[in-house]
Amino acid sequence: MRIAIVTESFLPTVNGVTNSVCKVLDHLRAEGHEAMVIVPAAGSPREYAGFPVHEVPALAYRQFPVGLPSPHVQRLIAAFAPDIVHAASPFLLGAQAIAAAGRLGVPSVAIFQTDVAGYARRNHLGAATSFAWRVVRWIHEGAAVTLVPSSASMADLSAAGIRRLARWGRGVDLVRYHPANRLDPATIALRDQLAPNGEIVVGYVGRIAPEKQVERFKALHGLPGVRLAIVGDGPSVPSAKRALAGMPVTWLGRLGGAELAAAYASFDLFVHTGTEETFGQTLQEAFASGVPVIAPRSGGPIDLVDHGVNGFLFDKADDTGLRSFVELLSTDRAARLRMGEAGRRSVIGRSWHSVCAELVGHYEAAIVSAGKTVLKSS
Incomplete structure (x- = not known):
């Protein structure tokens, strides 16, 4: 053909x-x-x-x-x-x-x-x-x-x-994005950088642009024992940095290949903030890495996130749900592991x-x- x-x-x-x-x-x-x-x-x-x-x-x-x-x-x-x-x-x-x-x-x-x-x-x-x-x-x-x-x-x-x-x-690349990457020395080193005192790492991967609404992470301000790791770049970086000023955030810039796989594996939770995703490829990559996902109940994530099984969907117009679900999973390791395994299973056929x-x-x-x-x- x-x-x-x-x-x-x-x-x-x-x-x-x-x-x-x-x-x-x-x-x-x-x-x-x-x-x-x-x-x-x-x-x-x-x-x-x-x-x-x-x-x-x-x-x-x-x-x-x-x-x-x-x-x-x-x-x-x-x-x-x-x-x-x-x-x-x-x-x-x-x-x-x-x-x-x-x-x-x-x-x-x-x-x-x-x-x-x-x-x-x-x-x-x-x-x-x-x-x-x-x-x-x-x-x-x-x-x-x-x-x-x-x-x-x-x-x-x-x-x-x-x-x-x-x-x-x-x-989704099921080989590159894999839970086993947590044991890789590069992931362990990155994890030490992101969470030097054993904090919970909440990660985001994607373009930093108006439609991604990265500024919504300010809803997590003051959550104890939680640090943010943001992967990506784009025109909204200055706006996002202003919105998240004073919060424990590591800005990792654009990553690819093995570095991106290590970043996913270093996360405890993956949070997507935008409400206009036609699909949600980064959600699949997080699932393949064994990481539970929290995303708005809007667009593509509705098909990818099985609420309460491999992650949570929050009201797209209300950041209260975003904060509540992050707080819940940040304090429940067993739930994180269970949902991460369910996430991996959900993308095995993709x-x-x-x-x-x-x-x-x-x-x-x-x-x-x-x-x-x-x-x-x-």
Whole structure:
């Protein structure tokens, strides 16, 4: 099978969209498929997993490159002659790719991954929220199927009148993120740094941006024996640091690879604060590491957190619940261990291999629905 992947985000930018695209490309290479990638110009590598990467014009917005309309997109897709076009978190670039695929008679699969309308609501844009949904509907209307990561996203898109929806979650690296990492010397050293007197470590991993609402951690101010460890960077770092001034916080910056795995393993609890997650990949990574999760009852976490089993869900509008659940687990080691084990079990079936194999199944269904022949990998 030949797959053209058009993504709004790619290396060197690191985020959920980039990570999932890279995992898909790794899987396609391992299974013998052919692929090419079209990305906004941002100094991306010229190839990934042996597949060519093509940059198109872009402008910078909030530290992200935004792909601009360019006739080069259709020329690249036409020259590659794919069986399917995969539009990752489509916006300007993805919308153009879906339209180009339609003109070329190629089916496309759109991956819904960013809550654009949620951004409009959070910024009190009023009528712009309705407009944002019209834009999302326009973008996705041309796709053979839109894959959504959670039941909350499915409900939102259905209510907005977007048709041809199917569920597709995200995988997690069950080897890299593992409870056994607690015994690694790097984890032990980090743990000593984060909790020099044996305190409970409450961790966060993710972008530090307005939609992540990291400032909500101020609700934990004054909890005895609790320290915060925050992994990530982004435009809201100054605001978050002001909000959490005077609290015992270690700012670890952006981490990856073995360092990130050690960070998860050093946490006693993982807390997510944002209410606009379409999925919640960091929650899965925490679960894989054997760490219980506390998150808002909103968006993707609703599907991932089994309340009272592998963690807790708090009222998205009330930080009292956030503080109460952290206080409860910080004083109950047995509950932390029990929920951590349950979290690990909850993601055992979500390896990237199994999730990407499911994605290829969606490709095949879209190709068949378009009346074309599915070409298997060699």
